[in-house]
Amino acid sequence: MRNCKNCNRWRKLSDYKPYFSKKRNKEYLRKTCEFCCKKKALERYYNFSDKQKNDFRERTREYAAARRRQEGKPVRNIHKVGYGSGRVKKFVGCLNSVSPQPIISQAKKLQWNNDMIAKGAGVDIRRVRGWINNSDRINIDAADKLCFALGTHLSLIYPYDET
Numbered sequence: 001m002r003n004c005k006n007c008n009r010w011r012k013l014s015d016y017k018p019y020f021s022k023k024r025n026k027e028y029l030r031k032t033c034e035f036c037c038k039k040k041a042l043e044r045y046y047n048f049s050d051k052q053k054n055d056f057r058e059r060t061r062e063y064a065a066a067r068r069r070q071e072g073k074p075v076r077n078i079h080k081v082g083y084g085s086g087r088v089k090k091f092v093g094c095l096n097s098v099s100p101q102p103i104i105s106q107a108k109k110l111q112w113n114n115d116m117i118a119k120g121a122g123v124d125i126r127r128v129r130g131w132i133n134n135s136d137r138i139n140i141d142a143a144d145k146l147c148f149a150l151g152t153h154l155s156l157i158y159p160y161d162e163t
């Protein structure tokens with residue numbers, strides 16, 4: 001947990017997006033939470049003129065297509081829609097717990113033993129045994145902590161599929 005620089009609320013570490021510092025060649029978490037970042041971006045967008053909005057959307061589409069190409073994913077054929085045509089954005093991600101399997105296999109890949117996993121997630125080792133049997137789901141806070149300890153990010157282990 002950490003305070004956001006902008007809204008000053010206590011937030012989970014997974015609420016802070018990581019960024020890569022080329023200068024230090026290291027990944028850091030932003031000081032401002034994801035919600036504040038989004039809000040700021042939205043405010044900026046709403047102050048755009050219609051032409052700026054269209055240009056912005058065009059660029060975003062191109063970046064997304066380039067990223068998917070680089071990741072080897074198929075580039076979806078998105079209709080070129082102008083601003084104001086009203087595409088509905090789905091909001092997903094209100095999860096309290098996740099399946100332990102992806103995060104446990106990540107820990108095993110790094111040759112972490114159960115004790116290290118328990119410490120990383122800040123839980124008792126008995127919990128970890130439940131996760132390894134795949135009988136218990138992993139609480140989102142514990143998953144978040146464990147991801148951070150593993151040097152990764154919750155959104156990378158549990159990617160949200162846009163489709």
Ligand SMILES: [Zn+2]
Nearest residue numbers: 004007033036
């Ligand atoms: Zn904030």
